[in-house]
Amino acid sequence: MVSGMNLNRILLASALLCMGWNLDVHAQELRDPTRPAGSVGQSSDAEQASSGLQSIVRRAGAKPQALINGELIALGGKVGDARLVQINESSVVLLSSSGGRETLTLTPGIAKTQPTKLSHRSKPIAR
Numbered sequence: 001m002v003s004g005m006n007l008n009r010i011l012l013a014s015a016l017l018c019m020g021w022n023l024d025v026h027a028q029e030l031r032d033p034t035r036p037a038g039s040v041g042q043s044s045d046a047e048q049a050s051s052g053l054q055s056i057v058r059r060a061g062a063k064p065q066a067l068i069n070g071e072l073i074a075l076g077g078k079v080g081d082a083r084l085v086q087i088n089e090s091s092v093v094l095l096s097s098s099g100g101r102e103t104l105t106l107t108p109g110i111a112k113t114q115p116t117k118l119s120h121r122s123k124p125i126a127r
Contacts, residue, residue: 053105055106056089068092
């Protein structure tokens with residue numbers, strides 16, 4: 001027969017075991033706030049993290065490369081049925097075998113502009 005003290009220990013251990021199991025079942029994956037945003041309209045974070053143009057790599061004495069869909073592709077390399085034909089500062093150009101042209105950008109929806117120069121007619125700062 002189980003004494004009262006042992007029964008309490010067994011019940012406590014069982015409760016803790018069940019609570020731990022229950023927490024594992026209901027745990028949610030936390031999103032990494034430092035992960036770059038993926039393309040709009042995709043369904044999961046895993047797909048967003050590994051789709052599209054992620055980085056451009058330029059090294060002295062080597063062909064430029066682009067990280068596309070989680071794979072490092074050299075200039076002239078293949079991405080699916082398309083060929084990487086141009087690597088710019090913040091975008092790449094792919095040509096498909098059917099002749100289609102696609103431009104991928106590092107930061108879709110953000111346009112880089114040059115700062116405007118101040119006019120020479122502006123008043124000097126008083127000292």
